[in-house]
Amino acid sequence: MRKKQKRSKNSIFPLPIDQLLETIQSKFEGNDDLKISKHEHNGKKLVLFYIEYQADSDMLQNYLLRPILHIKKDWTNDELINHIPLTSPNKETELEKILEGLIVGHVFIYVEGESEAVSYSIVKKETRSLEKAETESLVLGPKISFTESLKTNLNIIRWRIKSTDLVVEELKVGKTVPAGVRLVYMKSIANEVDVNTMRQRIEDLDIDEVEDSIVLKQYLEDSQNNLFPQFDSTELPDRFTYGLTKGKIGVLMENSPTGIVAPATLFSYLESTEDLYMRWQAGSFLRILRFMSMFFSVLVTPAYVAVVTYQYGIIPTQLLISLGQSRAAVPFPPLIEALILEFLIELLREAGARLPTKVGQTMGIVGGIVIGQAAVEAGLTSNILIIVIAMSALASFTTPSYLLGTTIRLIRFPMIVLAGIFGLYGxxxxxxxxxxxxxxxxSLGRPYLVPLYPLQLKDFNKVFFRTPFNHLNKRARSYRPKDLIRFSKQEAEKRKDIDE
Known part of the structure; x- marks a missing residue:
């Protein structure tokens, strides 16, 4: 014989309707969006209560209220569930659970005298449609980006990875303003230590609220005082799923259009999924170009300052004459000159990002030309430094990750100061x-410079350059995946032509 389910110690039912409403209204004191609808039938009293704007008004009228009012028998919870044409009804007995349900858009129905309140989720969510990615633009490959809807983002991922191996764990962060978080990984590939570490960091996070996944990322990183980003963030679903299939761990957050991928390395920020969509020779060239651009962006302006200030003897004579002529009217030392121009470039870049798209592009181009030309004519800077600063700025734009690009821009300033004080030694x-x-x-307990340190030579063709796909039969050892083999290399190299 089946045992009767024990009633919760925190249950507030059965309770007179007026007393229930008084308790709930005291919790929502000062809020006019708590809506209450009382009804009576055959001596039985019933009340609906919900948060306005959270619940879909059409569903409320057509699929809840109308069926309830057409019930001819006495109102009971069983009768309500049988007549309401909605699935997944919940039964709640605790006040805290009811309050949490109201906040997230549940509509509660309580029949006086019953031991439970019945609730239905008819949430009305305003979401934007799928659009092209803004911060991570691609020439080849899928263009859609994540949205603020967690369900939409999970739907996109499920469509891209049609496998039962994909695991989505539900977690929550925030005490005052709780938000849903999903831990996403491939159970046969992802390292269990990484999964457990990420899960523990999210569960141990003791904070009132988290505004966005980018903010959540900063709480979860190994070091919050570090300038370098330690978790990758992306608005591209294909980049997100690409990381999952390599054995990384993904995190999605409610109301955030950005996904988190970890562990990350310094070199993973220079990778782009676009490298996979073109021939391996072109993909390798672009990846190597990004590595060179990163070092060029950090070092070219400090090198100019150091050489012009102290080590001008290494400059060729003809170039030194030209350089001397261009700097003849400049009243500032190279250090101050470079800092002023770098500061102007950052102003133009930030202003262009904050203005509307068309205005920002025009302002960036026109502003750069006008200010640069005016600075040279006014004798505030040399035309050679203008070229150097422009090349440095262009090189920084080749970085696919906006976060790493910002880090490179910030590193350049102390490097310029060191070069201006100590020269090449600085x-x-x-x-x-x-x-x-x-x-x-x-990053998530893994070395940040892998596969360079610790040295993993077999991973170089997956990080620093690309090889043909039939040579990529193994996953990167750097992330220590459970399953290292992607496919059989011998089978891949066999010809599959029909006439052979």
């Missing part, structure tokens, strides 16, 4: 400091 000191710092940095 640049060498700055590079050594950065290398030591990066060697100590970790």
């Amino acid at each position: 640049i060498i000191f700055g590079i050594c400091f950065l290398i030591i710092h990066l060697l100590n940095l970790k």
Whole structure:
């Protein structure tokens, strides 16, 4: 014989309707969007209560209220569930659960004398349609980006990875303003230690609210005082799923159009899924170009300052004459000159990002030309430094990750100061400091410079350059996936032509 389910110790039912409403209204004191609808039939009293604007008004009228009023028998919870044409009714007995349900858009129905309140989720959510990615633009490959709807984002991922191996775990962050978080990974590929570490960090997060996944990322990273991003963030579903199939862990958050992928390395920020959509020779060239651009962007302006200030003896004579002529009317030392121009470039870049798209593009181009030309004519800077600064700015734009691009821009300023004070020795000191710092940095407990340190030569063709797909039969060892083999190399190399 089946045992009767024990009633919860925190149950507030059965309760007179007036007393129930008084309790709930006291919790929502000062809120006019709590709506209450009382009804009576055959001596039985019933009340509906919900938060206006959270519930879909059409569904409320057509699928809840109308069927209830057409019930001819006495109102009971069983009768309500049988006549309401909606699935997944919930029964709640605790006040805290009822309050949580109201906040997220549930409509509650309570028949006086019953031991439970019945609730239905008829949430009305305003979401934008799928659009082209703004911060991570691609020439080849899928163009759609994540939206603020968690359900939509999960739907996109499920469509891209049609496999029962995909795991989506439901978690929550925030005490005052709770938000839904989903931990996403491939159970046969992802390293269990990484999964457990990420889950524990999310569950242990003790905070009132988290505004966005980008903010959540900063709470979860190994070091919050570090300039370098330690978790990758993306608005592209294909980049997100690409990370999952490599053995990484993904995190999605409610009301955020950005996904988190971890662990990450310094070199993963220079990868783009676009490299996969073109021939391996072109993909390798572009990836190597990005690596060179990163170093060029950090070092070219400090090198100019160091050489012009101290080591001008290494400059060719003809170039030195031209450089001297261009700097003859400049009243500032190279250090101040470079800092002023870098500051102007950052102003133009930030202004262009904050203005409307068309106005921002025009302002960036026209502003750069006008200010640069005016600065040279006014004798505030040399035309050679204008070229150097422009090349440095262009190189920084080749980085696919906006976060790493911002980091490179910030690193450039202390490097310029070191170059202006100590010359090339200052640049060498700055590079050594950065290398030591990066060697100590970790992402989800994994080394940040892998596969360079610790050295994993077999992963170089997956990080620094690309090889043909039939040679990529193994996943990167750097992320320590459960399943290292992607496919059989011998089978892949066999010809599949019909006439053979």
